[in-house]
Amino acid sequence: MRFDIFTIFPGIFQGPFDESIIKRAIAAELVDIQIHDIREHGMGRHRSVDDTPYGGGPGMVMAAPPLFDSVGSVLGDALGTLPVILTSASGDPFTQVIAEELSLEPRIAILCGRYEGIDQRVRDHLVTREISIGDYVLTGGELAAAVMVDAITRLIPGVIDSESLAEESHTAGLLEYPHYTRPNEYRGWTVPDILLSGHHAKIAEWRMKQATELTRQRRPDLLDKLNHHLKDL
Numbered sequence: 001m002r003f004d005i006f007t008i009f010p011g012i013f014q015g016p017f018d019e020s021i022i023k024r025a026i027a028a029e030l031v032d033i034q035i036h037d038i039r040e041h042g043m044g045r046h047r048s049v050d051d052t053p054y055g056g057g058p059g060m061v062m063a064a065p066p067l068f069d070s071v072g073s074v075l076g077d078a079l080g081t082l083p084v085i086l087t088s089a090s091g092d093p094f095t096q097v098i099a100e101e102l103s104l105e106p107r108i109a110i111l112c113g114r115y116e117g118i119d120q121r122v123r124d125h126l127v128t129r130e131i132s133i134g135d136y137v138l139t140g141g142e143l144a145a146a147v148m149v150d151a152i153t154r155l156i157p158g159v160i161d162s163e164s165l166a167e168e169s170h171t172a173g174l175l176e177y178p179h180y181t182r183p184n185e186y187r188g189w190t191v192p193d194i195l196l197s198g199h200h201a202k203i204a205e206w207r208m209k210q211a212t213e214l215t216r217q218r219r220p221d222l223l224d225k226l227n228h229h230l231k232d233l
């Protein structure tokens with residue numbers, strides 16, 4: 001799978017993909033993440049990528065030409081056949097379901113929004129989908145893009161061990177059950193007996209109960225979603 005990320009701050013991506021699981025996935029050629037500097041297609045002598053808004057008002061707006069040129073030059077004929085995602089606080093909320101859908105694509109382009117806004121013609125004629133990673137406002141879309149790439153990449157077969165993904169699908173839509181490791185007593189705090197019992201079926205049942213109870217307490221909205229989903233099946 002290949003990601004093409006378009007940004008005016010490529011330096012932000014030094015780090016998130018250079019450690020741990022994503023780094024290994026890149027080394028194993030399970031994923032290819034290319035960062036493209038929009039400013040290479042900036043306008044005029046200063047290679048500017050933004051301008052003041054028509055109609056007045058504060059701030060700057062990312063201009064259409066550098067974005068169309070940058071994306072066009074990288075994607076070429078592939079443009080029109082693959083998702084072009086804009087990170088935006090007004091986008092569809094990013095979820096595990098969207099991460100799963102996107103993990104099936106062979107290639108995805110992500111445009112990182114910046115400043116107060118982006119010329120509407122980019123949204124109307126270049127972008128296929130706008131995605132938000134949560135109801136808060138970031139200074140720009142770079143961290144949102146890194147979050148999406150991380151969540152999508154870990155779902156690509158071979159990136160993390162299939163047992164972990166299978167376990168996750170068991171409790172899909174629920175919060176995580178509690179985990180423990182050695183020592184079995186620490187500062188007088190002990191590990192639940194059931195986990196030391198060796199009864200796999202009972203352990204699975206305990207974990208499911210814990211996950212359900214935690215979800216009921218903290219995120220009842222997730223349980224409602226799950227119930228609707230089960231009714232639809």
Ligand code: ADE
Nearest residue numbers: 087088089132133138144
């Ligand atoms: N850009 C600014 N805020 C954002 C958010 N919450 N998600 C995605 N992109 C953004």
